[in-house]
Amino acid sequence: MTTTPEPAAPASRGAVDLSALGHAPAPAAGTGAGPAAPEASRPPAGSWSRPVGQQDFADLMQLSARVPVVVSLGSARLPVSAEIDAVLASAVDAQAGRLVLATVDTDREPAIAQAFRIQQVPAVVALLNGQPVPMFQGAAAPEEIRALLDELVQLGVQHGVAGTVPPFSQGGGGEEPALPPLHQKAIEAIDAGDYEAAAAAYRQALAEKPNDADAQTGLSQVGLLQRTADLDLQAVRQAAAEHPDGLAEQLAVADLDVVGGHVEDAFARLVAFIGRHAGEEREAARQRLVELYAVVGVQDPRVVKSRQALARVLF
Incomplete structure (x- = not known):
């Protein structure tokens, strides 16, 4: 759901208190105009986006007095987070320094999500003069x-935040380890929208190494992308509401909920369905739920909680 950016009212600053983030120990400042990035995670020159942690927020708050800072809060376990970050990065880079993008993995940086009072991911907010500006969730x-980024640039102009900054530099750190060839092939196929080729690459990786957990997770993620690629959100939700005991309808809306970041809603829907049904329908819903657990990540607290609920309805 998108919302038109609006500046936070001065009196509401305390409602979302980001000050504690700025008190985290900060790394040594870089030579560029932007905040210093962790050396191993900086993007190539020419990009105005990079991943950030709690220690970077003092610099980001300062930078938001010069240009709007877009903050994307997501999870590496959710395909929709990567998709949103890719679109944001491309759109921010097209602004040539009038915006910067900070991406946050909330699994690693829960304090940042708590500071912004984020209830679900993905979520995107912005910082203008250190103040949060809600943008959209899901x-x-x-x-x-x-369009929202264009509006944010105009909002920045209205509030005197209309500078430009150079791109984040490469830095002197090492590059991330290369992916195994079949994994890289799958990622490239996903980027090209060829989900069948991506699934084939992951299946081949599993055939060569059956205990390849990353390949199994990737295969589950690709399956989710395949199932939801052509779904109409409004039509799927209406069908699910009209057919609460329809297996296909409930599976489809659960898939879309995970893609949209409504993970707990998806899990609760399927657990409830399993609790009401028996036989083949019950088993099909259970298998889909287990597959969605793999997409989100078996160690995720939401998965752990849902597994407990599933056990209660099964046993």
């Missing part, structure tokens, strides 16, 4: 994202 179409 999935959004690329054209909607670009």
Whole structure:
């Protein structure tokens, strides 16, 4: 759901208190105008986006007095987070320094999500002069994202935040380890929208190494992308509401909920369905739920909690 950016009222600053983030020990400042990035995670020159942690927020708050800072809060376990970050990065880079993008993995940086009072991911907010500006939560179409960023730039002009900054530099750190060839092939196929080729690459990786957990997770993620690629959100939700005991309808809306970041809703829906049914329908819903657990990550607290609920309805 998208929302038109609005500046936070001065009196509401305390409602979302980001000050504690700025008190985390900060790394040594870099030579560029932007905040210093962890050496191993900086993007190539020419990019105005990079991952950040709690220690970077003092610099980000300062930078937001020069240009709007877009903060994307997501999870590496959710395909929709990567998709949103890719669209945001492209759109921010197209602004040539009038915006910067900070991406946050909330699994690693829960304090940042708590500071912004984020209830679900993915979520995107912005910082203007150190103040939070809500943008959108869940999935959004690329054209909607670009339109919101254009509005954010104009909002910055209105509030005197209309500078430009150079791109984040490469830095002197090492590059991330290369992916195994079949994994890289799968990622490239996903980027090209060829989910069948991506699934084939992951299946081949599993055939060569049956205990390849990353390949199994990737295969589950690709399956989710395949199932939801052509679904109409409104139609799926209406069908699920009209057919609460329809297996296909409930599976489809659960898939879309995970893609959109509504993970707990998806899990609760399927657990409830399993609790009401028996036989083949019950087993099909259970298998889909287990597959969605793999997509989100078996160590995720939401998965752990849902497994407990599933055990109660099964046993």
